Amino acid sequence: MNSELKILVCQDSLMFGGHERMFLSLVPVLLELDWLDSLVICVPSANFAFLQALDQAKLPRLRVRQLRYSKVRGEPYRAPLRWMYRREMDTVLSEEMPALVLLLQGRIENALVPMLAARKARIPIFSYLPMAHGTSELGYRNFTPAITRTLDWIRSYYYRLPDGYAVPSSAVERQLRSRGVTARIDVVPNVVPLIPASSSRADVRVKLGIALDERLALFIGRIDRHQKGLDLLIEVIARSVPVDQRWRFAFVGDGPDASWLDDALETAGLLPQCRRINWTDNPSDWYTASDAIVMPSRFEGVPLTMIEALLHDRPVLASEIDVFLDYLPREGLVRFDETLNIFDALNFICSASLKEKYAIATTKIRAECDLDLSRRLFAEAVNQVLKF
Missing domain, CATH: 3.40.50.2000 (Glycogen Phosphorylase B;)
Structure with missing residues (x-):
């Protein structure tokens, strides 16, 4: 035995x-x-x-x-x-x-x-x-x-x-x-351990090819069309008018729907505003270069990307699901549907009026890490x- x-x-x-x-x-x-x-x-x-x-x-x-x-x-x-x-x-x-x-x-x-x-x-x-x-x-x-x-x-x-x-x-x-x-x-x-960026925000942006005056919204993680709500996000970007030329979007990651995402961005005519980047072992540079993180998920556990975003002091625009309600300011949660103008929402979560509320969310995450x-x-x- x-x-x-x-x-x-x-x-x-x-x-x-x-x-x-x-x-x-x-x-x-x-x-x-x-x-x-x-x-x-x-x-x-x-x-x-x-x-x-x-x-x-x-x-x-x-x-x-x-x-x-x-x-x-x-x-x-x-x-x-x-x-x-x-x-x-x-x-x-x-x-x-x-x-x-x-x-x-x-x-x-x-x-x-x-x-x-x-x-x-x-x-x-x-x-x-x-x-x-x-x-x-x-x-x-x-x-x-x-x-x-x-x-x-x-x-x-x-x-x-x-x-x-x-x-x-x-x-x-x-x-x-x-x-x-x-x-x-x-x-x-x-x-999630906090790994600092390789250099300053300005230097990181130069390295990644991002203009210093550009505002960058970042999706980072597994490219999963349904769970991560990427189909919803693309539809929202495409119909949000007027287009705010200051904002650009970066999709960083790999997954089962990577080829679908490439095709969807091209079909929607969003390639001038959106970049697709394969997964990197140094995501801290992308968090540092970004102005906001976008998480349109239909369902989640406690995504590590949300934790990483808050540890990098970045506001998160997320869907109205229970886990985000537990961690993020209510004002930063939206429905990714026809009622949403994503540019207005991004400008709002980056405003000074919400800075303190995101700071509280960051404090909570740091205490749990x-x-x-x-x-x-x-x-x-x-x-x-x-x-x-």
């Missing part, structure tokens, strides 16, 4: 984003648990970015196990029927015999097959979850009321399976409670599930 005490981490998405990066910053505290012998992380073999990040981390007593299968569309419906994936997870659990299965989930439909396998094997389940929105909140227009009700009913079952949760904000805790979750929920704030505290909270949450 295997007497080694392990945590088995399961991630079955092909994405590598802020949630995975935050998890990697928390991993060291798990490896310091006095009862833990080793940590095994299961990642799809096709998730090259996550596998590379794990390899670069070079953490002790951590082993990576690659999975053949990954999450697919319609996973809430399909998970109970994915027999080959389930067989793979049953094999992993029987070979590893973990004391705990930790699910690294984007939403509850991530890692459902590992969740079901762990529940059948009666292994405690812990979910690290950044979002728990209802289906109607996700903004999918092709979902009929019947589909929405069915998905919420199915998800309500999955939400009851974990023995404990760690979430990045009180907003997500409220989402889970509204889904009927009664298990313990611990709030573990997301943390304590990596040691987040690590301790995460370790405590894991221990509570196992009652260590």
Whole structure:
């Protein structure tokens, strides 16, 4: 019998984003648990970015196990029927015999097959979850009321399976409670280290090819048309008249809809006002060069880009969703629809009248950006599930 005490981490998405990066910053505290012998992380073999990040981390007593299968569309419906994936997870659990299965989930439909396998094997389940929105909140227009009700009913079952949760904000805790979750929920704030720009604002602008008298609105992050609301943003820019020639837009990032964004900017005739830049390992230069950050997301957890923006003392123009209501001034939240003139909104959030309110938001974020505290909270949450 295997007497080694392990945590088995399961991630079955092909994405590598802020949630995975935050998890990697928390991993060291798990490896310091006095009862833990080793940590095994299961990642799809096709998730090259996550596998590379794990390899670069070079953490002790951590082993990576690659999975053949990954999450697919319609996973809430399909998970109970994915027999080959389930067989793979049953094999992993029987070979590893973990004391705990930790699910690294984007939403509850991530890692459902590992969740079901762990529940059948009666292994405690812990979910690290950044979002728990209802289906109607996700903004999918092709979902009929019947589909929405069915998905919420199915998800309500999955939400009851974990023995404990760690979430990045009180907003997500409220989402889970509204889904009927009664298990313990611990709030573990997301943390971003403040990396200064490579030089002064003026020098950074020269380096990036931005005129000194230009006003720059920045979208930065994963290029995801639906979740990040990029389709809404492009429509708003295109119909906001009169055009304010002082403002320019930069889209910095990579993602599944990068080619769509290039085509959409060209089709809308926005190339004279907008730039598309691939992701950079030094985003601080872009924050420093910008005047405002734009976040038109339909749904979010606690986006690292919002934290980075506030740490760089930049105002954020964001959509009216719960997480932004918890962190940003109400005056900076808008609906990205036909009623919005984005140039007026950008000028307003950059005005002196809102400077103090954004300063308060920045103070709150800086108080939460304590990596040691987040690590301790995460370790405590894991221990509570196992009652260590």
